[in-house]
Amino acid sequence: MADAALKASHFYILLALSVEDRHGLAIARDVQALSDGRVRLWPATLYGSLEELRDRRWIEELSEHPADESERRRYYRLTRAGRHALAAEAEHMSHVARLARSRVRPRSGEAR
Numbered sequence: 001m002a003d004a005a006l007k008a009s010h011f012y013i014l015l016a017l018s019v020e021d022r023h024g025l026a027i028a029r030d031v032q033a034l035s036d037g038r039v040r041l042w043p044a045t046l047y048g049s050l051e052e053l054r055d056r057r058w059i060e061e062l063s064e065h066p067a068d069e070s071e072r073r074r075y076y077r078l079t080r081a082g083r084h085a086l087a088a089e090a091e092h093m094s095h096v097a098r099l100a101r102s103r104v105r106p107r108s109g110e111a112r
Helices: 007-018 024-034 045-054 079-105
Strands: 058-062 075-078
Touching: 007 024, 007 045, 007 058, 007 075, 024 045, 045 058, 045 075, 045 079
Parallel strands: none
Antiparallel strands: 058 075
């Protein structure tokens, strides 16, 4: 059986963490920017999603923080398994986009 598609929030969180380790607010801001404002993570959704991704071992919470940052912030890192899940979902999305583009082209004789 094929893996289920990732939730949009999970996909964008993994994408945000694919470049660098981030704390929750930075993840939420990056997700909003990456999605052109289509995905906005409120705190309950953000931290619930982070917990689900941690449970799947796709991200990990860091025990150390950058020296110039507050120790109250929790930082997260993408794991190898998370990077694999992100790559697999990106490949699936690419396939779906190609399929959609091939089907939305007007057929001959179809009104535009």
